[in-house]
Amino acid sequence: QSALTQPPSASGSPGQSVTISCTGTSSDVGGYNYVAWYQQHPGKAPKLMIYEVSKRPSGVPDRFSGSKSGNTASLTVSGLQAEDEADYYCSSYAGGNNLNVFGTGTEITVL
């Protein structure tokens, strides 16, 4: 199972919006509405930000939103804040015994 494809980096100024993509196949992203996004600060464990494509866990700001079209999912961070600077990973259910596949990761920089 190959990793999902994400851009290595993205950036924006405080208050701006940034959108990052996550491209898979019809066997993972395109086949199920089970896409999640995780935020990871350096030296810390990942934190769930979005699940089931567009749902936010309790406590996650509504500045974070998710969507999907075909084999590509997207995460949008609106109103960028300094604390949003981190690595972001997408993840999708992949079926069979390969339950889960992660993306390659995107580093968001707040300029």
Next chain:
Amino acid sequence: EVQLLESGGGLVQPGGSLRLSCAASGFAFSSNAMSWVRQAPGKGLEWVSAISGSDTYFPDSVKGRFAISRDNSKNTLYLQMNSLRVEDTAVYYCAKDLPGSGWQFDYWGQGTLVTVSS
């Protein structure tokens, strides 16, 4: 408050074995699916095993070498790693499944480092 605390990491030679543990608290451990996810130094995340009831799951990269188990009486998850390779070097995270989410993880431990080197 959900807490997951991994232990058991360390330095091991190629071909060796290691058992990781994850002590869980703050939720109904026995009724929740669990997973292990690893992250090689400077690299991305990789799911390496999951357990739901008595069913276990592994990607091809570790199948036949890793085993996952749990002791519900101790609220503890385990990962037995055999025939370790240099490329298994990583921080190993224990993660709690978010029910009904298609194997996504709502809580993670702080991780334990496994280094495979001669």
